[in-house]
Amino acid sequence: MTKNRIFWAVAAPVAAILNSLLFIYIILKIRGVDPLSMFSLMISYGFDPRNLVSELNQTIAYYLAGVAAAIGFKMLLFNIGIDGQYRMGAFFGAVVGGAVALPPVLHVLLIVITAMIAGGLWAAIAGYLKVRRGVNEVISNIMLNFIAAAVISYLLLPSMLGTLPEGSQTAQTFPIPASGQMPTIKAFDGEIYSFLFVAIFVGIAYWVMLNKTVFGFNLKATGLSFRAARASGVNAPRMIFVTTVLSGAIAGLVGIGTLLSDTHKYSMAFPAGYAFTGLALALLGRNHPVGIFFAAFLWSFLERSAPVLEFEGVPPEIVIVMQGTIVLSIVIAYEVVARINLRQQQRAVGSVSAEAQPIKESN
Amino acid sequence: MDNVLDVVGIEKKYPGVIANRDVALTVKAGSIHAIIGENGAGKSTLMKILYGLIRPDAGHIKAFGKDVELKSPQDAIALGIGMVHQHFKLADNATVLENVILGSEPTRMGFIINFDQARKKLVEIAEHYGLEIDPDESLSNLGVGERQRVEIAKVLFRGAKILILDEPTAVLVPQEVEELFSNLRELVKRGLTVLFISHKLDEVLSIADEITIMRQGATVASRTPKSTNKVELAELMVGGELPKPRAGATKSTGESLISIKNASYMRQDGRQVLNNLSLELKGGEILGLAGVEGNGQSELIELIMGLVKPSGGTVEILGLDATKTLTKDIRNAGVAYIPQDRQRDGLLMSAPLWENRVLGHQFASPMANNAWVNKGEAIEDSKRVVSEFDVRTPGINVLASALSGGNQQKFIVGRELSGSPKVILAAQPTRGVDVGAQAIIWDHLMKARSEGAGILLISADLDELFSLSDRIAVIYSGSIVATLDPNKTTPEQLGLAMTGAKSA
Ligand SMILES: Nc1ncnc2c1ncn2[C@@H]1O[C@H](COP(=O)(O)OP(=O)(O)OP(=O)(O)O)[C@@H](O)[C@H]1O
Ligand SMILES: [Mg+2]
Numbered sequence: 024m025t026k027n028r029i030f031w032a033v034a035a036p037v038a039a040i041l042n043s044l045l046f047i048y049i050i051l052k053i054r055g056v057d058p059l060s061m062f063s064l065m066i067s068y069g070f071d072p073r074n075l076v077s078e079l080n081q082t083i084a085y086y087l088a089g090v091a092a093a094i095g096f097k098m099l100l101f102n103i104g105i106d107g108q109y110r111m112g113a114f115f116g117a118v119v120g121g122a123v124a125l126p127p128v129l130h131v132l133l134i135v136i137t138a139m140i141a142g143g144l145w146a147a148i149a150g151y152l153k154v155r156r157g158v159n160e161v162i163s164n165i166m167l168n169f170i171a172a173a174v175i176s177y178l179l180l181p182s183m184l185g186t187l188p189e190g191s192q193t194a195q196t197f198p199i200p201a202s203g204q205m206p207t208i209k210a211f212d213g214e215i216y217s218f219l220f221v222a223i224f225v226g227i228a229y230w231v232m233l234n235k236t237v238f239g240f241n242l243k244a245t246g247l248s249f250r251a252a253r254a255s256g257v258n259a260p261r262m263i264f265v266t267t268v269l270s271g272a273i274a275g276l277v278g279i280g281t282l283l284s285d286t287h288k289y290s291m292a293f294p295a296g297y298a299f300t301g302l303a304l305a306l307l308g309r310n311h312p313v314g315i316f317f318a319a320f321l322w323s324f325l326e327r328s329a330p331v332l333e334f335e336g337v338p339p340e341i342v343i344v345m346q347g348t349i350v351l352s353i354v355i356a357y358e359v360v361a362r363i364n365l366r367q368q369q370r371a372v373g374s375v376s377a378e379a380q381p382i383k384e385s386n
Numbered sequence: 387m388d389n390v391l392d393v394v395g396i397e398k399k400y401p402g403v404i405a406n407r408d409v410a411l412t413v414k415a416g417s418i419h420a421i422i423g424e425n426g427a428g429k430s431t432l433m434k435i436l437y438g439l440i441r442p443d444a445g446h447i448k449a450f451g452k453d454v455e456l457k458s459p460q461d462a463i464a465l466g467i468g469m470v471h472q473h474f475k476l477a478d479n480a481t482v483l484e485n486v487i488l489g490s491e492p493t494r495m496g497f498i499i500n501f502d503q504a505r506k507k508l509v510e511i512a513e514h515y516g517l518e519i520d521p522d523e524s525l526s527n528l529g530v531g532e533r534q535r536v537e538i539a540k541v542l543f544r545g546a547k548i549l550i551l552d553e554p555t556a557v558l559v560p561q562e563v564e565e566l567f568s569n570l571r572e573l574v575k576r577g578l579t580v581l582f583i584s585h586k587l588d589e590v591l592s593i594a595d596e597i598t599i600m601r602q603g604a605t606v607a608s609r610t611p612k613s614t615n616k617v618e619l620a621e622l623m624v625g626g627e628l629p630k631p632r633a634g635a636t637k638s639t640g641e642s643l644i645s646i647k648n649a650s651y652m653r654q655d656g657r658q659v660l661n662n663l664s665l666e667l668k669g670g671e672i673l674g675l676a677g678v679e680g681n682g683q684s685e686l687i688e689l690i691m692g693l694v695k696p697s698g699g700t701v702e703i704l705g706l707d708a709t710k711t712l713t714k715d716i717r718n719a720g721v722a723y724i725p726q727d728r729q730r731d732g733l734l735m736s737a738p739l740w741e742n743r744v745l746g747h748q749f750a751s752p753m754a755n756n757a758w759v760n761k762g763e764a765i766e767d768s769k770r771v772v773s774e775f776d777v778r779t780p781g782i783n784v785l786a787s788a789l790s791g792g793n794q795q796k797f798i799v800g801r802e803l804s805g806s807p808k809v810i811l812a813a814q815p816t817r818g819v820d821v822g823a824q825a826i827i828w829d830h831l832m833k834a835r836s837e838g839a840g841i842l843l844i845s846a847d848l849d850e851l852f853s854l855s856d857r858i859a860v861i862y863s864g865s866i867v868a869t870l871d872p873n874k875t876t877p878e879q880l881g882l883a884m885t886g887a888k889s890a
Contacts, residue, residue, distance in 0.1 A: 251745065
């Protein structure tokens with residue numbers, strides 16, 4: 024029974040990935056490159072231990088973005104503001120971390136909490152606008168992403184909170200001292216961010232919250248039916264607001280792994296685009312913490328192994344095409360798989376009750 | 387007479403359930419054909435198949451003498467088959483005319499809506515079939531009965547020759563039922579055929595030309611009103627005798643559970659929906675609330691549940707000030723709520739049954755241990771509700787949307803009556819359930835009363851009001867205009883009071 028369930032759960036993502044591989048296969052074939060040797064090149068490069076480490080580190084950020092998006096999805100919220108929330112989290116985490124001197128663990132904790140608060144508060148603006156003013160969160164979040172980028176580049180000015188070290192072209196925050204840094208795990212000639220454990224913890228907490236707690240029940244109920252949730256005693260508007268903030272708080276953690284274990288400071292070099300990726304990963308992983316993890320790893324893997332294609336004269340952007348087709352296929356695949364699954368179950372009923380006359384099956 | 391529909395061997399399976407099997411149905415042209423059967427017997431499924439909404443796994447459909455395959459409602463409409471759903475699908479902020487033509491607008495030059503032509507056609511249809519409707523009235527001003535007429539006009543506008551109605555009378559008060567029936571008689575006189583579902587056997591016997599009975603997915607018998615009677619029909623449906631509700635003893639405890647004084651409420655659109663309303667509910671009594679839908683009943687309930695705040699007056703429930711108390715605290719104090727719109731307010735349609743058991747009870751033991759949902763208990767108790775209230779379902783892990791309408795209702799009632807509530811707000815508690823289930827629900831309500839609970843019973847079914855109520859309050863235009871003793875009042879007097887006539 025459970026084996027069956029797992030099969031049906033992974034069937035759609037796997038089908039989507041295969042579909043996208045087929046698509047790329049055809050494109051490469053048309054270009055006159057041998058697709059199979061291309062794929063095997065990507066695989067051997069991507070699974071090279073050193074590359075695995077950096078993929079894993081990138082997975083952390085993608086994973087957190089995916090979980091943040093998934094929390095929103097459960098409430099039918101499209102949190103496209105993850106980009107701004109992540110920036111706010113990383114920036115203020117870095118600023119606070121660079122400004123204080125505390126004992127090691129406390130220092131890290133302070134940075135993490137600051138990042139969550141900053142991300143959460145930034146999301147709260149969109150939440151407030153939605154609940155109180157009826158503003159669609161997609162619109163407000165897109166604007167908030169722009170505003171976040173602008174505000175941060177202003178705050179990064181040396182006259183404000185930032186600094187411009189000698190010989191450097193980019194403004195950045197003051198470096199976080201050793202007490203506020205997180206160790207790395209040495210493995211395969213690389214260093215894995217120990218923030219990985221925080222990401223895993225977030226995934227577990229997300230699952231427990233959603234499936235075991237009354238809070239999670241209320242969250243799901245409000246997402247499924249606003250009116251029914253309200254009638255059941257849930258303060259549904261407040262629930263929408265709180266969920267938005269929670270999603271933002273998780274988004275605030277997206278850049279923290281890099282910050283604490285690698286750069287130790289925030290600069291404009293922190294990448295953009297986590298919102299779309301997060302939403303795509305939540306979709307691909309079906310809002311499930313384990314599913315999102317595999318999706319996040321797949322994404323990092325593809326991105327990391329893309330450059331190798333250039334040696335063979337294939338533009339590495341082909342990977343973006345691949346990611347795009349995966350996202351498109353997944354939506355269709357879920358629908359198709361759900362139908363096949365339903366038909367199978369119906370056939371099962373049919374054969375069981377073919378002889379059995381009364382069909383009233385009491386439980 | 388010719389047959390407009392000839393259906394044989396229809397079969398439709400869902401996971402764990404056979405919704406239709408061996409269905410054979412013959413409908414004569416120009417007749418009113420009733421479909422009856424227990425909750426979950428497969429009536430709605432069959433109607434949806436005939437309207438192209440669901441595709442059957444097997445079977446043949448002959449419409450107007452020709453073999454047809456209905457892939458979608460468009461196919462059905464093209465053939466002249468139209469359906470009015472139980473839950474109306476009309477736009478509130480549009481006029482009657484706009485609603486009627488929506489989706490089949492007659493156009494000029496292919497893209498400009500020809501309103502003149504549409505209005506002319508609608509007026510013609512209305513006159514031809516004797517339907518009283520005003521094309522320019524805004525839909526938000528219409529009551530349920532009128533909305534139903536608009537839905538019927540909409541189907542006729544598309545040229546339907548066969549009209550399918552799923553439980554059309556469930557939402558109507560008796561006067562409206564009479565109007566609907568005279569409309570239907572007019573339609574068949576003009577050559578249309580009507581196919582409708584009902585749980586009310588009196589109605590069926592009075593209006594139908596032919597009756598088809600379904601049981602456990604199959605059509606088991608066909609009768610004419612002359613050749614049968616209520617008892618036989620009920621037996622055919624159930625396959626045995628009907629349960630009879632035991633009359634429970636009334637023991638008013640005298641304790642005041644709900645006390646509303648001069649409550650007023652104005653909606654956002656500026657309409658005054660409650661007007662100095664006063665009402666008192668005591669322990670151990672069933673207070674019936676009679677009234678035509680839309681006279682403030684929903685708002686009254688929302689007020690008591692703390693979902694809206696009054697613009698004036700006081701609302702006290704179980705000693706709490708409802709105007710200042712959270713809904714969850716009102717629920718926790720021991721208030722059960724059976725909402726009128728079960729699918730929108732009472733259920734998470736795409737959540738499994740056991741999660742729906744938790745809904746509304748997630749703030750207290752036994753469904754929750756502090757911050758944690760008690761899944762084991764929810765599963766156990768869902769099973770109890772399913773067996774105690776005879777909910778027909780393959781299990782408690784199926785989604786609520788997989789249950790038939792009546793079975794959804796039974797589940798909600800069972801859930802709300804769990805844990806000995808002190809106050810029960812029951813809006814249309816037996817809407818859409820079959821006679822057997824109605825007896826079960828009445829039984830439970832009376833049992834709760836004899837244990838001291840106070841029940842506010844809102845019902846469009848006068849039989850229900852007379853059978854259960856200790857007192858009947860009449861709501862009209864946002865006020866209680868009369869409080870009657872059911873033993874000293876006739877249905878006619880009550881009906882008159884509901885229309886606002888002062889004499890009662
Ligand atoms: N979408 C669905 N998925 C699974 N099962 C379904 C679905 N729709 C209906 N069923 C099942 O099919 C059976 C017949 O349902 P149907 O809605 O036709 O009953 P009905 O006769 O209209 O009952 P009621 O009087 O309660 O409305 C029920 O047992 C129901 O649980
Ligand atoms: Mg039905």
